[in-house]
Amino acid sequence: MDAITNSQILLQLRTFPCSNVSHLNHQSSLSGTRFTCLTPERNRLYQGVCVSKVSTLNGHVLLYPGSSNKRRSSTLGGLGLNGSITGNSLVGKICSSAGSCTYPDSSIESHSHIAEEKIGVLLLNLGGPDTLQDVQPFLFNLFADPDIIRLPRLFQFLQRPLAQLISIVRAPKSQEGYAAIGGGSPLRKITDEQAKALKKELEAKEVPVDVYVAMRYWHPYTEEAIQQIKRDGISKLVVLPLYPQYSISTTGSSIRVLELMFREDPILSRLPVAIIKSWYQREGYVKSMADLIGKELNSFFQPEEVMIFFSAHGVPVTYVEDAGDPYRDQMEECIYLIMQELKSRGVNNNYTLAYQSRVGPVQWLKPYTDEVLVKLGQNGVKSLLAVPVSFVSEHIETLEEIDMEYKELALESGIENWGRVPALGCTSSFITDLADAVIEALPAATAISTASTSMDDELDPLEYATKLFFGSILAFFLLLSPKMISVIRGQIF
Ligand SMILES: C=CC1=C(C)c2cc3[nH]c(cc4nc(cc5[nH]c(cc1n2)c(C)c5CCC(=O)O)C(CCC(=O)O)=C4C)c(C)c3C=C
Numbered sequence: 001m002d003a004i005t006n007s008q009i010l011l012q013l014r015t016f017p018c019s020n021v022s023h024l025n026h027q028s029s030l031s032g033t034r035f036t037c038l039t040p041e042r043n044r045l046y047q048g049v050c051v052s053k054v055s056t057l058n059g060h061v062l063l064y065p066g067s068s069n070k071r072r073s074s075t076l077g078g079l080g081l082n083g084s085i086t087g088n089s090l091v092g093k094i095c096s097s098a099g100s101c102t103y104p105d106s107s108i109e110s111h112s113h114i115a116e117e118k119i120g121v122l123l124l125n126l127g128g129p130d131t132l133q134d135v136q137p138f139l140f141n142l143f144a145d146p147d148i149i150r151l152p153r154l155f156q157f158l159q160r161p162l163a164q165l166i167s168i169v170r171a172p173k174s175q176e177g178y179a180a181i182g183g184g185s186p187l188r189k190i191t192d193e194q195a196k197a198l199k200k201e202l203e204a205k206e207v208p209v210d211v212y213v214a215m216r217y218w219h220p221y222t223e224e225a226i227q228q229i230k231r232d233g234i235s236k237l238v239v240l241p242l243y244p245q246y247s248i249s250t251t252g253s254s255i256r257v258l259e260l261m262f263r264e265d266p267i268l269s270r271l272p273v274a275i276i277k278s279w280y281q282r283e284g285y286v287k288s289m290a291d292l293i294g295k296e297l298n299s300f301f302q303p304e305e306v307m308i309f310f311s312a313h314g315v316p317v318t319y320v321e322d323a324g325d326p327y328r329d330q331m332e333e334c335i336y337l338i339m340q341e342l343k344s345r346g347v348n349n350n351y352t353l354a355y356q357s358r359v360g361p362v363q364w365l366k367p368y369t370d371e372v373l374v375k376l377g378q379n380g381v382k383s384l385l386a387v388p389v390s391f392v393s394e395h396i397e398t399l400e401e402i403d404m405e406y407k408e409l410a411l412e413s414g415i416e417n418w419g420r421v422p423a424l425g426c427t428s429s430f431i432t433d434l435a436d437a438v439i440e441a442l443p444a445a446t447a448i449s450t451a452s453t454s455m456d457d458e459l460d461p462l463e464y465a466t467k468l469f470f471g472s473i474l475a476f477f478l479l480l481s482p483k484m485i486s487v488i489r490g491q492i493f
Pocket residue numbers: 126127128129139142148149173174185186187243247249250313314315316327359390391394395396397
């Protein structure tokens with residue numbers, strides 16, 4: 001960026017795919033030089049206003065501001081933390097507020113301010129226990145999340161006691177799993193390595209950033225990362241979940257926590273933020289997955305005979321069917337894109353998708369991984385390549401559930417040749433693609449909106465008290481009922 005003067009660093013894009021920008025058709029009422037940019041990757045038009053000049057540097061498209069110092073609207077993806085969840089509409093989009101797009105103040109203020117711009121990248125992940133002693137408190141944090149155990153509003157006051165109960169009952173089984181993979185989760189170490197690799201890659205692309213790791217249920221907690229971001233004086237932030245597909249229970253939960261923190265803090269609420277909600281459809285990711293699959297297929301004696309078995313983390317079916325979680329749609333599209341890429345390379349293997357890791361008595365997304373493995377074995381499939389597709393790092397569900405439990409089940413069911421594709425980790429083509437995603441998101445960063453969200457909808461106090469009273473009585477009897485206790489013991493854990 002050495003050749004760019006301060007006033008020129010307004011916006012920076014590199015091969016900006018329009019699918020990553022929300023509300024492209026929105027027309028600004030403010031005057032400014034129009035521009036159109038044909039994105040080389042997808043051959044789509046990218047349009048905007050209020051930009052006086054377009055040029056390129058180091059492969060980045062630079063958009064220069066108009067002369068006004070005032071806040072202004074544009075058709076660039078203006079971001080808030082309160083993007084709504086609407087099925088496929090999230091596909092490939094950066095979180096957008098209500099469709100209005102705003103240049104962040106920091107981008108159009110004085111030159112000296114721009115010169116001080118410090119970009120931060122916040123990696124979101126789930127977190128995992130470092131030791132076996134951490135397992136129960138980690139599980140408590142997880143089950144206390146209203147995006148993981150989704151209680152009706154009336155029963156939400158039971159969230160923490162229920163989390164305490166479930167975490168204590170579940171802990172021994174989880175501890176067994178973590179003990180089998182070395183006594184703790186490798187997630188923190190791998191995520192730290194990914195953070196370092198991303199920083200290095202962005203520096204190589206002449207976009208210096210600080211990268212932070214924000215775990216949802218264990219250290220380093222999201223709150224810790226955000227405090228560090230404040231201390232470091234970050235002036236623009238890109239939020240990048242390490243989940244390729246969006247789910248209410250993963251990316252959605254972390255964003256909700258961020259939203260709460262940002263809305264309450266006068267400094268954070270003015271910080272321009274861009275959130276990349278999902279990125280499973282990015283060419284770099286799809287190609288990196290196809291590379292890994294192709295490589296593992298070649299380790300089989302007869303690669304073309306191998307069934308490619310995509311195993312995705314499940315979610316309860318109500319998330320998708322009642323709460324509008326786009327996770328299943330995104331997962332199916334993701335598998336389709338990976339298979340298209342493999343076909344273009346001459347790989348025409350049979351493939352299937354199933355969902356793993358269900359917890360509790362409710363129905364989860366089907367088909368279930370264990371059931372499909374048994375059926376495939378019974379149907380005569382002899383070679384199978386498992387592809388974990390919800391995560392980009394190794395953790396308990398790849399190292400223990402897939403490599404141990406599912407492998408054993410598959411071999412017992414008649415499958416003779418078993419293989420598993422490793423998680424992407426720090427694969428260089430993947431890290432490069434994440435770096436590109438960050439660069440593409442930067443121009444759309446905007447300060448959090450102060451508009452109210454659905455979370456602000458308050459109940460009438462009398463209605464609330466009544467519901468609480470009757471809810472408590474009902475919950476008390478439910479929890480004490482012997483039938484309920486046996487259901488919890490027998491079916492959930
Ligand atoms: C009970 C509900 C759960 C939902 C819904 C859920 C969704 C979900 N989770 C991941 C990724 C991970 N889950 C991990 C651990 C984990 N998850 C649950 C429960 C739900 N997950 C539990 C109880 C646990 C603890 C482990 C266990 O006891 O089985 C992890 C961390 C693994 C580690 O190594 O520590 C990840 C990562 C996704 C992607 C997802 C929805 C799409």
